[in-house]
Amino acid sequence: MQTIREMRQAMDASELSARELTEAVLKDIAKRDGDIHAFLSVSETAAAEADEVDRRRKNGENLPALAGIPIAIKNNILVQGWKTTAGSQILGNYVAPYDATVIFRLRQAGAILIGATNLDEFAMGSSTENSAFGPTKNPCDPERIPGGSSGGSAAAVAAGFVPAALGTDTGGSIRQPAAMCGVVGLKPTYGRVSRYGSIAMASSLDQIGPIARTVEDAATLLLAIEGKDPKDATSAELPDTTIPELLSRDVKGLRLGVPKEYFVEGMDSEVERLVREAIKAHEAAGAEIEEISLPHAPHALAAYYVVMPCEVSSNMARYDGMRYGFSASGESLEETYRLSRGDGFGAEVKRRIMLGSFALSKGYADALYKKALKVRTLIKRDFDEAFTHVDAIIAPTSPSVAWKLGEKVEDPLTMYLSDIYTISANLATIPAMSIPCGLAHGLPVGLQLMAKPFAEATLFRLGAWFEAQTK
Amino acid sequence: MHIDVQHLATLSRLSVSEIEREKYERQIGSILEYLSKLGEVDTTDVPELAHPAVLENVWAEDEIHERSSEQRNAMIEAFPNRAGDLLSVPAVFEE
Numbered sequence: 001m002q003t004i005r006e007m008r009q010a011m012d013a014s015e016l017s018a019r020e021l022t023e024a025v026l027k028d029i030a031k032r033d034g035d036i037h038a039f040l041s042v043s044e045t046a047a048a049e050a051d052e053v054d055r056r057r058k059n060g061e062n063l064p065a066l067a068g069i070p071i072a073i074k075n076n077i078l079v080q081g082w083k084t085t086a087g088s089q090i091l092g093n094y095v096a097p098y099d100a101t102v103i104f105r106l107r108q109a110g111a112i113l114i115g116a117t118n119l120d121e122f123a124m125g126s127s128t129e130n131s132a133f134g135p136t137k138n139p140c141d142p143e144r145i146p147g148g149s150s151g152g153s154a155a156a157v158a159a160g161f162v163p164a165a166l167g168t169d170t171g172g173s174i175r176q177p178a179a180m181c182g183v184v185g186l187k188p189t190y191g192r193v194s195r196y197g198s199i200a201m202a203s204s205l206d207q208i209g210p211i212a213r214t215v216e217d218a219a220t221l222l223l224a225i226e227g228k229d230p231k232d233a234t235s236a237e238l239p240d241t242t243i244p245e246l247l248s249r250d251v252k253g254l255r256l257g258v259p260k261e262y263f264v265e266g267m268d269s270e271v272e273r274l275v276r277e278a279i280k281a282h283e284a285a286g287a288e289i290e291e292i293s294l295p296h297a298p299h300a301l302a303a304y305y306v307v308m309p310c311e312v313s314s315n316m317a318r319y320d321g322m323r324y325g326f327s328a329s330g331e332s333l334e335e336t337y338r339l340s341r342g343d344g345f346g347a348e349v350k351r352r353i354m355l356g357s358f359a360l361s362k363g364y365a366d367a368l369y370k371k372a373l374k375v376r377t378l379i380k381r382d383f384d385e386a387f388t389h390v391d392a393i394i395a396p397t398s399p400s401v402a403w404k405l406g407e408k409v410e411d412p413l414t415m416y417l418s419d420i421y422t423i424s425a426n427l428a429t430i431p432a433m434s435i436p437c438g439l440a441h442g443l444p445v446g447l448q449l450m451a452k453p454f455a456e457a458t459l460f461r462l463g464a465w466f467e468a469q470t471k
Numbered sequence: 472m473h474i475d476v477q478h479l480a481t482l483s484r485l486s487v488s489e490i491e492r493e494k495y496e497r498q499i500g501s502i503l504e505y506l507s508k509l510g511e512v513d514t515t516d517v518p519e520l521a522h523p524a525v526l527e528n529v530w531a532e533d534e535i536h537e538r539s540s541e542q543r544n545a546m547i548e549a550f551p552n553r554a555g556d557l558l559s560v561p562a563v564f565e566e
Contacts, residue, residue, distance in 0.1 A: 355502060358474070374512075380520060411498075
């Protein structure tokens with residue numbers, strides 16, 4: 001029993017109680033997660049929450065969509081009473097005083113929040129090796145990275161601990177680990193899911209989204225958390241949607257764009273072969289395939305690695321040892337700031353803060369930050385133009401499969417280059433999904449689908465169809 | 472590209488050790504070299520994408536919302552230094 005649908009059916013048919021399911025999940029984590037390290041902590045109240053669901057079911061209550069379903073939460077999303085560390089020593093003992101809106105909504109939907117998953121520190125990384133609490137291993141091969149920054153969430157789902165998890169995606173941090181671990185991951189349109197209570201990395205790029213084993217479960221989780229939130233001024237009003245219409249599974253007549261700039265040298269030839277085969281399969285089923293150009297794609301990574309560190313340098317300013325988190329006293333106020341942050345933050349966080357400070361500083365802000373914002377406009381225009389004649393864009397999620405632990409830690413730039421296909425969707429604010437499309441060298445490969453803003457329905461329609469072909 | 476890591480660290484309110492300084496100088500230097508390719512793009516008359524949100528002027532009602540005492544206490548518990556329920560911080564202005 002691996003999916004939300006299966007678990008829900010079993011509980012509705014009284015084959016299994018929520019309590020039994022939760023206990024089995026916790027036992028499984030205790031037994032097997034030592035080798036994977038997907039979780040940083042498990043909930044102490046999960047069993048009691050499950051009892052409550054069982055009680056309500058016994059009372060004959062109509063139960064909400066996720067009642068009794070165990071969900072894992074990336075540890076940069078605030079869950080009241082949980083240590084919410086963001087994978088960092090600077091928040092190593094920080095207990096969240098309130099629930100993020102998505103957590104509130106999951107609780108309304110009856111979900112059992114099983115535990116907090118590992119991540120790259122402050123979501124900065126592509127391998128989960130930047131966690132201050134040790135890396136997570138890829139369940140498909142424990143010598144390899146699970147991807148990042150939502151590596152813990154992807155691993156928790158891929159290892160079968162939970163059917164679904166929440167991650168966050170600023171430059172690919174849901175999609176890339178989903179691809180590396182062989183599961184489904186969706187970055188919603190910017191504004192679709194409230195960011196209230198998620199620890200901010202880059203505020204114009206961040207989104208919370210679902211990671212699951214099936215497209216249907218990803219949709220179920222998204223529907224539970226999405227929607228306008230008065231506490232997040234950037235969240236948008238959405239139309240009502242239901243699961244059946246999302247999963248219509250018919251691709252006939254859909255126009256799919258294949259961006260020529262995404263099939264470049266340096267891409268693993270096996271990965272390319274699988275992605276091209278997937279494209280052919282869509283064509284055989286009646287989708288229209290069109291080669292498109294996203295002319296500013298070659299500059300997207302540079303634009304991202306300017307805009308994001310600039311926003312990071314601002315968002316990290318709050319970690320100053322004053323009101324919460326790790327604090328190291330110095331002889332002056334300034335020294336207290338420097339020591340608290342210098343000792344509390346890991347290397348990648350410091351690198352990005354300094355990069356951002358540089359790109360925003362006098363003499364460089366025009367050539368870097370403002371320039372990058374203009375290139376961002378051009379990238380968004382490329383996508384807007386493409387979506388006037390295609391319904392979705394189909395591409396690889398990652399240029400390679402999962403690499404070995406330790407392989408890319410010495411050279412940050414090599415690590416950054418692995419994000420090359422995912423960052424554009426964040427810059428352009430569009431929704432994007434990664435869905436498994438086979439194995440290369442024995443390791444999972446992800447197919448990436450992108451659509452215009454708020455067209456997640458197109459992604460679910462395509463994803464559900466493709467998933468059915470590969471069963 | 473020569474990077475003054477000490478200057479950046481000061482701007483960023485971060486302490487860096489001597490060993491870290493050398494490492495960051497190398498790494499940040501090579502990253503900045505990569506980022507300079509942005510200069511290749513013609514951005515004449517292109518506006519900055521300052522923010523992606525489609526909304527404008529999202530207002531909140533001028534209402535008082537009480538925070539629960541549970542949340543208030545949790546926040547106070549998190550203070551690194553406190554005097555009763557008050558947050559204690561170093562003075563901003565030095566003599």
